[in-house]
Amino acid sequence: MPAFHPNRVHTIVFDLPSFVRDFRKEDWGGFREILTIFEQRGFRLYAVESDVPEGRWSGSPQVAYLSGPPQELIQANPALSNEGVFWVTSHPETQAQLAEQNCWFAGDNSESEVADGLHFQHFADLLEILHPSRASAHDLAHLLVEVKRHSPQLPLTIGVGGPDDCGHAFVIAELMEAFEELGQLVSGLDLTELLGMEFEAQSEARYWKSLQIRSWVLEEVLRPYSTGKQVVIESEPGLLESLEVTIFPFFAPPEGILLAWGGPLFLPDFEQLIDLRVHLDLSPRTATARLFEIDEREEFDQSFIETYQQREGRLYQNYLAEFDVESQLDYRIDFENLNAFRLKP
Numbered sequence: 001m002p003a004f005h006p007n008r009v010h011t012i013v014f015d016l017p018s019f020v021r022d023f024r025k026e027d028w029g030g031f032r033e034i035l036t037i038f039e040q041r042g043f044r045l046y047a048v049e050s051d052v053p054e055g056r057w058s059g060s061p062q063v064a065y066l067s068g069p070p071q072e073l074i075q076a077n078p079a080l081s082n083e084g085v086f087w088v089t090s091h092p093e094t095q096a097q098l099a100e101q102n103c104w105f106a107g108d109n110s111e112s113e114v115a116d117g118l119h120f121q122h123f124a125d126l127l128e129i130l131h132p133s134r135a136s137a138h139d140l141a142h143l144l145v146e147v148k149r150h151s152p153q154l155p156l157t158i159g160v161g162g163p164d165d166c167g168h169a170f171v172i173a174e175l176m177e178a179f180e181e182l183g184q185l186v187s188g189l190d191l192t193e194l195l196g197m198e199f200e201a202q203s204e205a206r207y208w209k210s211l212q213i214r215s216w217v218l219e220e221v222l223r224p225y226s227t228g229k230q231v232v233i234e235s236e237p238g239l240l241e242s243l244e245v246t247i248f249p250f251f252a253p254p255e256g257i258l259l260a261w262g263g264p265l266f267l268p269d270f271e272q273l274i275d276l277r278v279h280l281d282l283s284p285r286t287a288t289a290r291l292f293e294i295d296e297r298e299e300f301d302q303s304f305i306e307t308y309q310q311r312e313g314r315l316y317q318n319y320l321a322e323f324d325v326e327s328q329l330d331y332r333i334d335f336e337n338l339n340a341f342r343l344k345p
Contacts, residue, residue: 006135011044015070015089035061041340070094132340137174155254161265162280163287163316164196168261187252191262193243197315207264222273228254266325280335
């Protein structure tokens, strides 16, 4: 059986008769909530059930219904055991068949681990097992910590860039948690309000909110840190008042990792100050939805996308081309799904 990784799963099949016999009405409500989260994470969902009450799978979440015994369904449709399909079943016989066909599965019975599957106690545990964003953040954090371990005394600054208002905070929150679990000290610097496309026409400090802010970020924080100095700033400077940049007192020791994030983060200003560069990739449609705070899962007027591409999108593409950002990148993240971002190969 190939090594399990949640980011290689695209389809979840729920063998309902194996675990819903004792479900109460409120249990079904909780189960539907879990399915809704899986749907938001981009998984295709199937339910195996012999006798489905009318209306059970109508509306949201979108669940396809399969009728028949699981073992017969697998025999009749080999795609149900392909790589990328994950079964939730507590039938020992079905588990044995899935193991024989090298298909991933999980169950709440003790036999599931014996049969080379995953074991869960509560359905909510599945949300932790199949969490693409968390898995991607852990993968990236492991890679970055390994880099740090090879040069433990040298400062390491990671830059995470992407279109303005694309949702940097979602990635950063998962990364911070992953670093914490690995026991890695990390400091954060949120530059999303300090530089962006709206400041592209600034004559003194292009892309920056002000020349003074540019000077503070580069000369008071990043440059001293890049030379191996410990950076300690006791209180928030007046020029940052009302801007959420970091927690003060700010502390960035060279044995830690400094994580900085923002829009046009890969300018020449940062050339010698950012060691590894991560970019959040998303389509014009998704970038439009994030910018205008539209539910990206719903259809919306094409004119919004056209407006974005004529203004913010055009400016961002110009920035990518002018500074040859593509050639600078060390890692890229597929950020099309806010709830399930994935580290690109």
